[in-house]
Amino acid sequence: MRLSPFAPIDALRAPPPEPARVAWLAGREYAHRGLHDDVVPENSPAAFAGAIARGMGIECDVQKTADGRAMVFHDWELDRLTDQTGATGAHTVAELEQLTLLGSAERVPSLDRVLDQVAGQVPLIIEIKSKRDRKVSPLCLAVLRALEGYRGDHAVMSFDPRVGRWFSVHAPETVRGLVVTEEGNRGLRGTVERHLALWHAAPDFIAYDIRDLPSRFAAAQRERGLPVLTWTVSTGELRERAAVHADAPIAEGEGVA
Incomplete structure (x- = not known):
């Protein structure tokens, strides 16, 4: 591969991790929002x-509640996934835990409850949801507090490079x-923006x-030692592509499989 003009700054601002630190990420399949389908809701205890049960790693999403806790829920609004409406973050953890996910008896779980459920049995990747006009520190701190004492393999990730920096x-x-x-x-x-995000995160x-x-x-980052996971792998064809160009599918x- 031809050396990118960004490569020296990549190495300086975003050096690759020690291989042992991230070895657990590769060669594993992650269930996107848990193993869900038309019956089992996404981001639910059943998922x-x-x-x-299948030995898959788990990817889940978290948002901040009105009382500063980390809740496992993807959407900014409650409408798609529950029988309620309005902003997810306008509710407390106690209020959200009483909501059932549509088409099931599954309740919306807090990150604390998910960590208790997973308990290190499989790796866990937590996507931190953010918006550019909001500070990331309150949710990052809520996630960190929930993770205190957790011993299983886990990671956080976000589209927002401020999360990685935090x-x-x-x-x-x-x-x-x-x-x-x-x-x-x-x-x-776009190329410049991706490198700027990389350097910040x-x-x-x-x-x-x-x-x-x-x-x-992606290939340049992978070559220099950053594992590449890929989402959302939803067909057999995409699975074959992931096997060639990434270290693990979500x-x-x-x-x-």
């Missing part, structure tokens, strides 16, 4: 139980990742949009 400063022992998509931003400007790994693989940016549906 996580299904992944654990953990690099306040919890450098926590493995951290940068989530990347090139959708709608594939030109020179200083991640231990990247989680790449499978639609963008193969990617020169999969759902027909993409699960």
